[in-house]
Amino acid sequence: DGGITQSPKYLFRKEGQNVTLSCEQNLNHDAMYWYRQDPGQGLRLIYYSQIVNDFQKGDIAEGYSVSREKKESFPLTVTSAQKNPTAFYLCASSMRPSYGYTFGSGTRLTVV
């Protein structure tokens, strides 16, 4: 079955550490996205990539970095520069921009 897989489901980070969230899709989708979800707020776009080896900053990119070396993979690194990283992170993909997303099941990141 085609889908989009995020791992891990839960992740704990110590202050000052970088952590990387994995996102893999086998839908052959060109575009991939990272969103952050906080209670009482709509999803906020961190980074997106419309094609391999290319990505753009979203609305809240500070403190995050991404890479898109393969069509299937779009990992997100939460760096120590992100001052409030505790949140639910969602990865999504779409066949092309302007089409609906398929979302992963999310990664809950907590700073300890």
Added chain:
Amino acid sequence: GESVGLHLPTLSVQEGDNSIINCAYSNSASDYFIWYKQESGKGPQFIIDIRSNMDKRQGQRVTVLLNKTVKHLSLQIAATQPGDSAVYFCAESTTSGTYKYIFGTGTRLKVLA
């Protein structure tokens, strides 16, 4: 479970009744709209979409209505079931050029037995 939606508006509906969830969108240039369902601790699931050249679209037990004049979107769920309990939110985008989706904050639907 996931703490998403701690401060969301809540709609409580009796099982078997119809539910209507509303969304006001912000950009008059938006021409594509989606409703998503998100259960606790999970990623959002696509429910139904509608393009701006339509004002109504029906799926299985769901109907989306679009009123472009007042920039309003609604999701109607017929014969609401316990499995419908979740957070529902709308998303809008423009399909021309480099797009971005704008997501609403969501409404929590509680189905009462």
